[in-house]
Amino acid sequence: MTIFRSRWLPHLFLIAFSAVMVYPILWWLGASLKDVTELKLPRLWPSTPHWENYADGWRFSKDYTFGHFFANTLLMEAANVVGGVFTAAAVAFGFARLHFPLRGFWFSIMLLTLMLPGQVTIVPQYILYNRFGYVDSYVPLILPHYFGGGAFFIFLLVQFIRGLPRDLDDAAKIDGASVYGIFARIILPLIKPALVTVAIFTFIWSWDDFFAQVLYLSSVEKFTVGLALRMFIDQFEIAWGQLLAMSLLSVVPSVILFFFAQKHFVEGIATTGLKG
Structure with missing residues (x-):
């Protein structure tokens, strides 16, 4: 009995917990295949699946397919991930390896920005981008990721880099490596798990940032997936089947990214901040 408890009880608990977590997704899938009348019925799966909800939702309109909005969003996300990961690492x-005047002061100022509500900076940022003529473009959504990628990511990477032995830097200097060489050849390969963590969080947070997208984008041809989903809702009715179908597809890129990068993601979360 003791062996059964020690070996099987944790697995049974995890299976039960996983079922609870998976149920909303199964309901989501079933609801995306229902018509409006069946949505009101308390059943998980429709009596007659309406797969045309996916086809009609993907066609979207005579001018655009939903693939157009996926392409817009993925291109924007690619730029955000590249910029956010590289600049946050730099x-x-x-902060972790170089010595310069007031390093501790500027690091403290950076940490203080984590306590600053995002709503405080919305108005001045919008005024700034509007004066430069960047409203209704992807610049306000991409440019911030090329200036450090965010204080949280910088702090995460600083903790990871501080856990690396400085002897590696000294050995590289003896071999004639410059500061840039140490960063590119020594530091970046060793912090790969943390970089993957930053990339995943950057992708997901930027993908889900509906407020910034609705604030800066107004042309339908530039809409992201989040803004396109809103267009299934009009003044008189809501295309629930198409909305649920396309919203389910909208989470697929994030799931795929996490599936392929989960090993490095878990390693980065587990080790960041525990070294040094």
Whole structure:
């Protein structure tokens, strides 16, 4: 009995907990295949699945398919991930390894920005982008990721880099490596798990940032997936089947990214902040 408890009880608990977590997704899938009348019925799966909800939702309109909005969003996310990961790593390397005047002061100021509500900076940022003529473009959604990628990511990478032995830097200097060489050849390969963590969080948070997208984008041809989903709702009715079908597809890129990068993601979360 003791062996049964020690070996099987944790697995049974995890299976039960996983079923609870998976149920909303199964309901979501079933609801995306229902018509409006069946949505009101308390059943998980429709009597007659309406797969045309996916086809009609993907066609979207005579001018655009939903693939157009997926392409817009994925291109924007690619730019955000590249900029956010590289600049966050560069800034973190500076705080963790380089010595410059007032380093501790500027690091403290950066940490203080984590306590600053995002709503405080919305109005001045919008005024700034509007004066430069960047409203209704992807610049306000991409540019911030090329200036450090965010204080949280910088702090995460700083903690990871501080856990690396400085002897590696000294050995590289003896071999003639410059600061840039140490960063590119020594630090970046060793902090790969943390970089993957930053990339995943950057992708998901930027993908889900509906407020910034609705604030800066107004042309339908530039809409992201989140803004396109809103267009299934009009003044008189809501295309529930198409809305649920496309919203379910909208989470697929994030799931795929996490599935392929989960090993490095878990390693990065588990080790960041525990070293040094």
